[in-house]
Amino acid sequence: MITEDPKHQDIHEYLAEMEDIPGTRVFTAKRARQGYHLNQFAMSLMKDENRAKFKADERAYLDEWPLTEEQKLGVLARDYNKCLDLGGNVYFLSKLFSTDGVPFAEAVSTMTDMAFPEYREMMMRGGRSPEGARSIKANEAAAAAAKKEDR
Amino acid sequence: MARITAGVASSHVPLLGVASDFNKDRDDYFGPIFAGYDWTRAWEKAEKPDVIILVYNDHASAFDMKIIPTFAIGCGERYKSADEGWGPRAVPDVEGHPDLAWHMAQSLILDEFDMTIINEMDVDHGLTVPLSMMFGKPDAWPCKVVPLAVNVVTYPPPSGNRCWALGEAVRKAVESFPEDLNVQIWGTGGMSHQLQGPRAGLINKEWDNMFLDGLIGESDHLRRIPHIEYLRETGSEGIEMVMWLVMRGALGKKTRALHRHYHVPCSNTAIGHMVLRPDNGEGLDMTGSDTVNAIAAE
Numbered sequence: 056m057i058t059e060d061p062k063h064q065d066i067h068e069y070l071a072e073m074e075d076i077p078g079t080r081v082f083t084a085k086r087a088r089q090g091y092h093l094n095q096f097a098m099s100l101m102k103d104e105n106r107a108k109f110k111a112d113e114r115a116y117l118d119e120w121p122l123t124e125e126q127k128l129g130v131l132a133r134d135y136n137k138c139l140d141l142g143g144n145v146y147f148l149s150k151l152f153s154t155d156g157v158p159f160a161e162a163v164s165t166m167t168d169m170a171f172p173e174y175r176e177m178m179m180r181g182g183r184s185p186e187g188a189r190s191i192k193a194n195e196a197a198a199a200a201a202k203k204e205d206r
Numbered sequence: 207m208a209r210i211t212a213g214v215a216s217s218h219v220p221l222l223g224v225a226s227d228f229n230k231d232r233d234d235y236f237g238p239i240f241a242g243y244d245w246t247r248a249w250e251k252a253e254k255p256d257v258i259i260l261v262y263n264d265h266a267s268a269f270d271m272k273i274i275p276t277f278a279i280g281c282g283e284r285y286k287s288a289d290e291g292w293g294p295r296a297v298p299d300v301e302g303h304p305d306l307a308w309h310m311a312q313s314l315i316l317d318e319f320d321m322t323i324i325n326e327m328d329v330d331h332g333l334t335v336p337l338s339m340m341f342g343k344p345d346a347w348p349c350k351v352v353p354l355a356v357n358v359v360t361y362p363p364p365s366g367n368r369c370w371a372l373g374e375a376v377r378k379a380v381e382s383f384p385e386d387l388n389v390q391i392w393g394t395g396g397m398s399h400q401l402q403g404p405r406a407g408l409i410n411k412e413w414d415n416m417f418l419d420g421l422i423g424e425s426d427h428l429r430r431i432p433h434i435e436y437l438r439e440t441g442s443e444g445i446e447m448v449m450w451l452v453m454r455g456a457l458g459k460k461t462r463a464l465h466r467h468y469h470v471p472c473s474n475t476a477i478g479h480m481v482l483r484p485d486n487g488e489g490l491d492m493t494g495s496d497t498v499n500a501i502a503a504e
Contacts, residue, residue: 163401
């Protein structure tokens with residue numbers, strides 16, 4: 056367990072570390088700004104009348120929001136990794152899961168390389184191990200070292 | 207005077223609310239999770255807290271991207287269950303304690319914690335699931351609640367150290383409230399889980415149990431864990447555990463554990479639950495319930 060004095064936290068180091076986690080988009084200010092309208096659109100689905108309107112014509116409903124075309128296509132395709140890349144946050148996107156009537160874990164599984172039954176099985180076996188999933192830099196260094204050994 | 211008599215930590219996975227509301231709480235999947243709360247339910251009946259200070263995070267329910275308070279305290283009379291996209295949970299309204307909450311807000315601000323004061327809001331599963339876990343399905347919740355919401359969604363959330371220090375200030379605030387009140391503080395969320403991206407489903411049993419161990423006794427090393435450690439070791443949503451540190455900070459220098467429970471999985475998440483007593487010479491086992499109910503629950 057690493058501990059440190061938070062008073063010595065440098066903002067630039069802090070933000071750089073946030074980008075060093077494999078398969079993860081930390082919801083930093085940059086993403087929060089990029090995804091502002093995407094997340095507020097998702098938030099609007101908290102209201103029954105908006106859910107009905109969205110379901111009746113998804114494209115028309117999306118066109119009422121100042122989203123980029125890419126964000127709209129991400130939503131229409133329910134490509135949640137794409138939505139995360141474009142500033143979406145999972146707690147906001149979850150309003151879309153419930154609008155679709157898709158269980159949270161099933162929607163989450165679509166962001167992994169597993170189908171839902173396989174994902175569920177992984178969770179029953181204790182979940183995904185953090186081994187090899189902690190740091191992009193560490194993984195790259197390990198891969199480079201392994202390659203050197205192969206030669 | 208009011209005093210903090212116990213701290214409770216618990217995950218607040220929304221699916222637990224669904225299980226409770228639709229009577230699936232004793233089936234094969236949920237049974238082992240809820241069984242770990244039986245001890246606490248019996249203990250809470252004996253303890254009869256007057257007020258719970260409930261540290262939780264809102265999940266894009268009451269707060270959207272328009273306003274993001276780092277620390278917010280609910281000073282309202284009552285709170286309704288939020289519609290999180292499938293209709294509000296059919297649970298009782300949550301009754302606030304505006305006198306204590308406003309007192310706390312003033313005391314915390316004078317203590318240099320710049321709280322956001324909330325008079326009206328709906329409360330989501332972050333707050334209502336822990337109530338269901340600890341109290342079951344009553345017609346009305348058996349005590350009042352002061353909601354204390356922490357931003358753990360938009361980065362950066364407050365540091366663990368700041369959360370711990372807020373807990374220390376909460377204790378001071380409670381102890382300067384003149385009315386005799388039995389107050390508990392609950393820290394909710396966690397433990398390891400990641401709900402997003404290709405790394406979703408991450409669970410770290412070893413780390414979670416190290417964290418549980420660290421809540422007991424005199425050590426305060428947990429307050430110095432940086433955000434990146436939570437992210438790497440416990441998944442992107444494991445950061446919720448900083449909210450447990452508000453609870454721990456409010457219990458003073460030393461604690462002892464009365465009850466502990468850990469289970470994987472619940473949906474995408476590792477369930478952790480702990481009941482702690484402040485152990486600084488307060489002599490707080492006032493009902494003898496620490497032992498009596500341990501026997502009753504068996």
